[in-house]
Amino acid sequence: MRNRLLIIAAAAVLVIGATVLALGHGMAGMHGQGPERRPAPGRPGPEMVDHLIKALTLNADQATQIKALLTAFQTNEEPRHQKMHELEEQREAATANGQFDEAKVRANINEQATLIAESMFEHEKLKSKIYALLTPEQRVKADEMHKRMGPGGHHGPPPPSE
Numbered sequence: 001m002r003n004r005l006l007i008i009a010a011a012a013v014l015v016i017g018a019t020v021l022a023l024g025h026g027m028a029g030m031h032g033q034g035p036e037r038r039p040a041p042g043r044p045g046p047e048m049v050d051h052l053i054k055a056l057t058l059n060a061d062q063a064t065q066i067k068a069l070l071t072a073f074q075t076n077e078e079p080r081h082q083k084m085h086e087l088e089e090q091r092e093a094a095t096a097n098g099q100f101d102e103a104k105v106r107a108n109i110n111e112q113a114t115l116i117a118e119s120m121f122e123h124e125k126l127k128s129k130i131y132a133l134l135t136p137e138q139r140v141k142a143d144e145m146h147k148r149m150g151p152g153g154h155h156g157p158p159p160p161s162e
Helices: 002-022 046-055 060-094 102-133 136-149
Strands: none
């Protein structure tokens, strides 16, 4: 049971970090702008997409294709994110005031784990599609950016502007 919960928690952290990584590589540029300026989780703001376009020196056709991929990804992920939110609320209700129905909680967590796995799969598919659009030089830049991001998509300050 404990191992399963640790795996689920680790998967959730990976999904969040991986989403940030794929959807802009520029989350650091959003810091300090206040929560009202930040996009909803899983939704890249124009600043993040623009940073990706600039950092990888994408041409107009590549930028258009990648924006379309990101939009499709977001559209497909929205119901999954909504379901995750509903499951979190259900789990909170099932464990409120010290109550604990093991069968309900276990079923809830297993359903969330399935959703997380599906989201991770779709995210990896998106990364592959984006990578396929890049030139060899852009792939090198993307790989370097990915290395700077580190595990889970965490990184330090944004790279210097060119």
